[in-house]
Amino acid sequence: MTNFYTLTQTELAEAAKEYKFIWLTLFFVILGVTQPLINNYMDVILENVGGADGITIEPNRPVPSSGEVLLSTISGQFNQIGLIILIISFMGLIASDRNSGMQDFILTRPVAIPSYLLSKLAGHWLISMFAIAIGAAVSYGYTIFLFGSFSFSDFLLFLLMYSLWILYVISLAILISTFIKGPILIAVTTIAVSIFLILIKSFNHLVFQLSPGGVLNVAENQLLPGGEVNHFSILSCGVFIVFNIWLAKINLNKQ
Amino acid sequence: MNTDITALLEIDWAKILPFALPIIFFNLLLIGVALYDWFKRKDRIAAPYAWLAAILLFQSLGPILYLVIGRKVIRHDYSRETS
Numbered sequence: 372m373t374n375f376y377t378l379t380q381t382e383l384a385e386a387a388k389e390y391k392f393i394w395l396t397l398f399f400v401i402l403g404v405t406q407p408l409i410n411n412y413m414d415v416i417l418e419n420v421g422g423a424d425g426i427t428i429e430p431n432r433p434v435p436s437s438g439e440v441l442l443s444t445i446s447g448q449f450n451q452i453g454l455i456i457l458i459i460s461f462m463g464l465i466a467s468d469r470n471s472g473m474q475d476f477i478l479t480r481p482v483a484i485p486s487y488l489l490s491k492l493a494g495h496w497l498i499s500m501f502a503i504a505i506g507a508a509v510s511y512g513y514t515i516f517l518f519g520s521f522s523f524s525d526f527l528l529f530l531l532m533y534s535l536w537i538l539y540v541i542s543l544a545i546l547i548s549t550f551i552k553g554p555i556l557i558a559v560t561t562i563a564v565s566i567f568l569i570l571i572k573s574f575n576h577l578v579f580q581l582s583p584g585g586v587l588n589v590a591e592n593q594l595l596p597g598g599e600v601n602h603f604s605i606l607s608c609g610v611f612i613v614f615n616i617w618l619a620k621i622n623l624n625k626q
Numbered sequence: 627m628n629t630d631i632t633a634l635l636e637i638d639w640a641k642i643l644p645f646a647l648p649i650i651f652f653n654l655l656l657i658g659v660a661l662y663d664w665f666k667r668k669d670r671i672a673a674p675y676a677w678l679a680a681i682l683l684f685q686s687l688g689p690i691l692y693l694v695i696g697r698k699v700i701r702h703d704y705s706r707e708t709s
Contacts, residue, residue, distance in 0.1 A: 390659055394693050397656045401649065401686055408645045460694055 375486040375493075378477075382494025391498055395460060399506025402453050406444040407513045410435060437518040441526070442594045444510045445533070449503065450569060450587075455562055457503075457537075458544060461495050462558035465548040484620050488545060492616065495541050500534050507533075525593050532590035535608050539583045540565050542615035549622040581607040653686055660689035663697060672701040 386392060409416065414428045435443075468474040477487060507530060515521055544561045551557050572584030580588065585604030592600045660681045668674040677696045680688040 389697075390663065390693065394656060394659050394690065397652055397659070398686065398690055401652045401656070404648050404652065408649065412645050456690055459690075 374482050375490050378482070378487060378490030379494045379497075382490060383497065386494070386498050391460065392501060395457075395498065395502035396505050398456060399449070399453060399502045400509050402448040403444055403506040403510030404513055406448050407440050407510060407517055410440050410443070411517045435518065437514045437521040438595045440514050440518050441511065441521065441529075442591055444514070445507070445529075445594070446587075446591065449506070451566075453503075453506075454540070454565060457499055458540065458561050458565070459558050461499075461541065461544060462548075462561070463554040464491050464495060464541075465545060466552065466554045466557060469552075478623075484623050485616070488616055488619055488623075491545055492538070492541055496534070496538050499537050499541070503533070503537065504530060529590050529593035532586055532593065532605070535586050535605065535612075536584070536590065539586070539608055539612050539615075542612045542619075546615040546619045546622075549619045549626075577601070580604055583608050583611045656686060656689045657681060660692050663693065667697055670700055671697060672699045 417428065465474070468477070478484065507526075511521070511523075511526055540561070543564060544557065547560050547564075548554075548557045551560060568582060568584035569587065571579050571582060572587055573579075579585070580601040581604055585601060586608040589600050589602060589604055664671075664674070664678060664681060668678075671677065677692050680696070681692050682688070684691075
């Protein structure tokens with residue numbers, strides 16, 4: 372267990388040395404600020420920079436509720452461009468260790484493979500959730516400032532569910548990097564699989580709802596109640612994470 | 627990328643500035659972090675001036691790509707070893 376703590380600490384120290392905490396947070400803050408501002412000031416922007424003479428915006432259009440704006444921030448920005456940058460930022464999490472020989476160095480010590488893999492999982496999860504939580508909090512602040520109040524406990528619950536999805540994505544990246552050698556190829560495969568999971572989560576069938584992306588349905592339901600949700604998908608997402616790590620361990624053992 | 631500079635002159639800045647300000651501020655901060663790192667490493671990385679152009683010209687994506695990829699691609703400088 373002490374191995375796990377030490378390895379996680381080195382992971383965090385490395386990220387701090389690469390300014391990862393700073394720029395990943397800045398990136399998510401930019402994403403989080405942009406969406407509510409664009410939603411609120413669309414007519415001003417179109418008038419001034421759109422070059423859109425003749426386009427009129429319905430003056431009595433329905434104003435989106437703050438829950439809807441938060442949802443569009445998350446599913447439109449964080450889950451697309453944000454997810455891609457996040458995966459690119461940890462594409463080398465095992466590949467760079469292997470290429471520099473650090474993996475052999477660590478695994479010839481009395482370090483169990485599970486604690487090595489779990490330290491990767493925990494370290495990168497902490498880094499990502501630090502950035503995402505600050506970005507989402509800034510977005511939340513702007514949204515309640517521009518669109519009216521929204522329950523803070525719902526927002527926290529949403530972040531909790533969303534962190535499970537991030538945990539799944541990281542475990543997926545770990546699993547794929549035990550199969551594939553090159554970091555770029557790892558990033559592309561992970562992005563493709565996770566976007567595919569985001570696409571199939573909204574089909575209304577038990578198999579799709581219990582797929583790893585199903586936890587996103589539960590998370591989005593915190594922001595905008597109404598849809599059918601299956602709370603078992605939280606459990607199934609956890610099972611998938613454990614399964615990924617287990618498979619990665621078997622794969623590393625073989626090598 | 628929009629290259630039509632004249633459009634910038636026609637914008638009603640007073641109207642657009644209050645909400646463009648935070649976005650511009652955070653983007654400048656991101657560029658600042660990337661530039662700080664670039665200055666420290668510009669003798670060691672491969673193609674430093676191409677990365678400088680990428681940082682300055684591509685909004686938010688350039689600095690990120692530099693910080694993820696660019697700073698790790700170290701130049702193989704064999705001339706220094708012989709001298």
